[in-house]
Amino acid sequence: MEKIQSLELKNISKSFPGVKALSDVSFSAYPGKVCGIVGVNGAGKSTMMNILGGLLQPDEGGKILINGREVMIENPKAATELGIAFIQQEIQVFDTMHVYENVLAADFDKWRKGKNSLVLDRKAMKKEVQKHLDALGSNIDVDAPVYSLTVGEKQLLQIARALSEGGQILLFDEPTSSLSDNEIARLFEIINKLKAQGYIIFYISHFLDEIFSLCDNVIVLRDGKKTGDALISDIDKEKLVGMMLGHMVEGNARSGVRAQSEVVLKAEHISGVRLPKDISFELHKGEILGVWGLLGSGRSELFNAMLGIDKMMGGRIYYRENGRLEEISQKKLYPHIGYLTEGRHYDGLFLDMSIKSNITSSDIGRFASKFLGTLNTKKEAVESRSLMKQVNVKATDENMIVSKLSGGNQQKVIIAKWFLKDPDILFMDEPTKGVDIGAKAEIQNLIFEKSEKGMSFVIISSELEEIMSLCDRIIVVYEGRLVGEVSKADFSKDSLMKGIVSQEEKHAD
Amino acid sequence: MRTKKIDILSYSNYIVLAIILIVFAIGGNNFLTLKSIYATINNGSPLIIITCGVTFALLVGVIDLSVGAIGYAAGVAAGLLMNRLDMPVALAFLCGIALGVFIGWVNSLFIVKFKMNPMLVSLGMMLIIRAIARIFTDDKTVTLGDHVSAMRKARVAALGGMPMLMFGLIAVIIVCTFVLRHTPFGSKLLAVGCDEKVARRIGINTDRIKTAALMTCGGVCGIAGCFWIVTLGSVVTTGLNSYEFLAIAAAVLGGTSLLGGRGSIYPGSVLGALILLFISSGMSNMGVSIYAIPFVRGIIIFIAMYVDSLRTQSMLKTPMSTVQAKSAPAAAKP
Numbered sequence: 001m002e003k004i005q006s007l008e009l010k011n012i013s014k015s016f017p018g019v020k021a022l023s024d025v026s027f028s029a030y031p032g033k034v035c036g037i038v039g040v041n042g043a044g045k046s047t048m049m050n051i052l053g054g055l056l057q058p059d060e061g062g063k064i065l066i067n068g069r070e071v072m073i074e075n076p077k078a079a080t081e082l083g084i085a086f087i088q089q090e091i092q093v094f095d096t097m098h099v100y101e102n103v104l105a106a107d108f109d110k111w112r113k114g115k116n117s118l119v120l121d122r123k124a125m126k127k128e129v130q131k132h133l134d135a136l137g138s139n140i141d142v143d144a145p146v147y148s149l150t151v152g153e154k155q156l157l158q159i160a161r162a163l164s165e166g167g168q169i170l171l172f173d174e175p176t177s178s179l180s181d182n183e184i185a186r187l188f189e190i191i192n193k194l195k196a197q198g199y200i201i202f203y204i205s206h207f208l209d210e211i212f213s214l215c216d217n218v219i220v221l222r223d224g225k226k227t228g229d230a231l232i233s234d235i236d237k238e239k240l241v242g243m244m245l246g247h248m249v250e251g252n253a254r255s256g257v258r259a260q261s262e263v264v265l266k267a268e269h270i271s272g273v274r275l276p277k278d279i280s281f282e283l284h285k286g287e288i289l290g291v292w293g294l295l296g297s298g299r300s301e302l303f304n305a306m307l308g309i310d311k312m313m314g315g316r317i318y319y320r321e322n323g324r325l326e327e328i329s330q331k332k333l334y335p336h337i338g339y340l341t342e343g344r345h346y347d348g349l350f351l352d353m354s355i356k357s358n359i360t361s362s363d364i365g366r367f368a369s370k371f372l373g374t375l376n377t378k379k380e381a382v383e384s385r386s387l388m389k390q391v392n393v394k395a396t397d398e399n400m401i402v403s404k405l406s407g408g409n410q411q412k413v414i415i416a417k418w419f420l421k422d423p424d425i426l427f428m429d430e431p432t433k434g435v436d437i438g439a440k441a442e443i444q445n446l447i448f449e450k451s452e453k454g455m456s457f458v459i460i461s462s463e464l465e466e467i468m469s470l471c472d473r474i475i476v477v478y479e480g481r482l483v484g485e486v487s488k489a490d491f492s493k494d495s496l497m498k499g500i501v502s503q504e505e506k507h508a509d
Numbered sequence: 510m511r512t513k514k515i516d517i518l519s520y521s522n523y524i525v526l527a528i529i530l531i532v533f534a535i536g537g538n539n540f541l542t543l544k545s546i547y548a549t550i551n552n553g554s555p556l557i558i559i560t561c562g563v564t565f566a567l568l569v570g571v572i573d574l575s576v577g578a579i580g581y582a583a584g585v586a587a588g589l590l591m592n593r594l595d596m597p598v599a600l601a602f603l604c605g606i607a608l609g610v611f612i613g614w615v616n617s618l619f620i621v622k623f624k625m626n627p628m629l630v631s632l633g634m635m636l637i638i639r640a641i642a643r644i645f646t647d648d649k650t651v652t653l654g655d656h657v658s659a660m661r662k663a664r665v666a667a668l669g670g671m672p673m674l675m676f677g678l679i680a681v682i683i684v685c686t687f688v689l690r691h692t693p694f695g696s697k698l699l700a701v702g703c704d705e706k707v708a709r710r711i712g713i714n715t716d717r718i719k720t721a722a723l724m725t726c727g728g729v730c731g732i733a734g735c736f737w738i739v740t741l742g743s744v745v746t747t748g749l750n751s752y753e754f755l756a757i758a759a760a761v762l763g764g765t766s767l768l769g770g771r772g773s774i775y776p777g778s779v780l781g782a783l784i785l786l787f788i789s790s791g792m793s794n795m796g797v798s799i800y801a802i803p804f805v806r807g808i809i810i811f812i813a814m815y816v817d818s819l820r821t822q823s824m825l826k827t828p829m830s831t832v833q834a835k836s837a838p839a840a841a842k843p
Binding site: 077080092093095096097101105107109111112119120122161 | 691693697699711713
């Protein structure tokens, strides 16, 4: 394989039904440089990388050139042959196999003792892997079983795999999201080493200080468009954040401050296994509290730790019951709350069941008779119909299977489910993710309506516009810590970013 | 500490087998003689080989319930070809094995191509095969007489009267172990079983590997069928009944994971099968009621599953304690 001197992308667009994930993005990359790619969720970073990795095809008109020649990357194999290696965010290893087998797993047949031999030349395999591991400065034993490795070491295997496949263009997608601080330092050492050896490196991250300490230049995407392409030495964090977020309409859909009402929930020093770290906040009756932070900041982990989904390593939770604010266990808190999770398909719905069954699942006991516990299906149907009407689910009837609904309607079914339970507090993780604009507005209005009636909300959203128009107060988390609290009067992009930027700077010092 | 624990667990089968042998040697009557050990292994060779076969399927995450029936079908086919068409023994055996490979391929067609549930496909296959085999034999025992008796009776005097057949058994075990351990196919098999998605993403043709695994499984079970009719000297209609469960239990006993990706022919599955075999032969040697044997086997399977879950848990635990220790030197470097 010849040495790659340049990689150019010209006018790359990618449309999915209803969405333009990338439009007209062009940039180039050269050996010995680390190119950072940043953007908020849904900006098109992953689409970009998947196109380079051969997992997606760009629309007509876009061109990819290597050494000035146009290439087609039809599938992951073609990408490998061109020297492009994708180091994915989820670690891709075989836990029950050995280190050297993992590194060379893509092509075992290549490692037979001879052309016509059936036998694997394990000695040669180990030697080859040892070579790459040495080059990476690692002392992992090639014979070790992979399950005994740490996450960082497993990731190193992926890098070794990329090198053994002849990768010259390395795409790192959020490589630090599950690493410890030491392991991150280690990874950076390795990336710098690879950079010095003349590899072309792409580095996607949500962590701005990583971008600043590692990259030579940075490409910013927003809503599928390139909004920035600069040498890292030419910009600072605030400028970069500006490119990522753009100018926003700072609408205000709700007036009146609810912070004066009584506190219904108080969290003190909540800590999880890794994230969050020591987060405290109060929630008032009827208040809509926003939790804002970048991906990986520990937002969802905060919910999971508080609600007993994950282990809570430290902290107390107080809940107002019978007029008094008293400490409560997670198990006892759960009946009083609702939790709309981020993964609609993953843990939000029973996809193969009817709308009715999904809605009533949050409080099925209500429909059971006292004596034998038999279900009153008629009552179930009536109540789910009325809720469907309330949240405006568009479906033929309550018996329709949920997987047949559109994303927005599915989300409304989840909301109807929690409205049926009618908890005092509703936790929502990305309530409008992947929902069209119409449904988004409807969902926001439902949240307003319910909060007027006294339901409190804690809402995670990646979209600044949304969280600012929806919430009465926003707490900002960064790397698992609470770094700021902004009240309605002070809402602005800058006030929210300030907490994060100041933390990044603290890091840099 | 961590590695030490796993080491003890991975030798657990040798320990269990040794304990069983000792217990029966003390409690039994002439149990630990060469003759009785040879007899147990020789009569158990169909189970040992079927366990080897089903291991190939289990390793790619397919619980194949038709393995006993495949052995049965191969035995019936070979027996009928010898008995009714006077076919040479070797050729009849080859036909039986080929039938096994073919059934494995049909299984894979449903499981891999049509994405049907493996357990139900192979359950259906088991019923169909047994029905067809019974039609062909008119539900009557087929005697093989001279065709195989020489093979069955051959002994090696130098090794204390070891049956010649055992060489065949050992050869099968060696070949299966070799295929799994030393060929690219074996490594791919483990990779696919360990994580099919990852395997596909890094470029392994997972469908082809699964098909090949099921065909190998069928072929090996076909060999087991040949051993079965030789050791018995006839083809009985109830042959190899419920061997699929014994074989899967033996494989799991030997450390093969039902989820795929972890296991071995030797020592794993072979030792697992030997444990089950010696338990029953030891118990009948002691004069325990034959109805009690499945009961004890059941208990042993429970214990095996518990050991397996211990093993899985200790594997799945991410070694967090080593994170700090191992990366400390790296951090020391500026």
